[in-house]
Amino acid sequence: MALECCSCNEKGGFLKDALFQKIIGKDYCKDCAAKFVKTALEKIVITTTNNVDGYKVKRYIDIESVEIVVGTGIFSEIGGDISDFFGARSGAFEQKLQKGKKTALNLLRYRAFEKGGNAVIAIDLDYTEFSGNRIGLIANGTVVELEAQD
Ligand SMILES: [Zn+2]
Structure with a gap:
């Protein structure tokens, strides 16, 4: 069909x-x-706070968490000079982390959207170190439906 x-x-x-x-x-x-x-x-509001100015929580929908794994690539690239190692390398790594963070937050937005929420509040970001020079980025948040306060 x-x-x-x-x-x-x-x-x-x-x-x-x-x-x-x-x-x-x-x-x-x-x-x-x-x-x-x-x-x-x-349109989905994301915040680390429990409240959003001018809105009240109409409905608590669910707690969501997403995990992103970021490879550092640091030790595979040893061999350049040491200042380069701590300068450019950490810069590249920061960029990877920033990108990972953005992806994690977008995933939270998507989960909220799927569940009919319009915001994710009380977002908490955590980092864990894995073996093999990988960093795990975990974002938790509460999916809610907000409504404007009158
Ligand atoms: Zn179409």
Whole structure:
């Protein structure tokens, strides 16, 4: 059975159906799905605090946690001079960590979206060291539905 995009009305078909995505019970073509999710995620509030100014928690939905593993690549690259090792290398590693953090927070946003929440509050970020020069980044948060305070 061919699918139809609920947003642009593009028709699926035998091969195209595989590219369609079901989001909260509706079928989207690949392009509309990407756009829809991006817009939805941008609206999700994320914060380390328990409260958001001007809003109150209408519903506590769930506690979510995501894990990201970041490779340091430090020891595989030993051999350059020592100042380079502590300068450029740590800079590159910081960038990797920043990127990992961004990904973790976006994943939390996505979980909130999937569960019908509009915010993730009380976010906590933790780092753990694994063997093999890898760092685990763990982000926890509470998915909630916020409503504007009157
Ligand atoms: Zn579409």
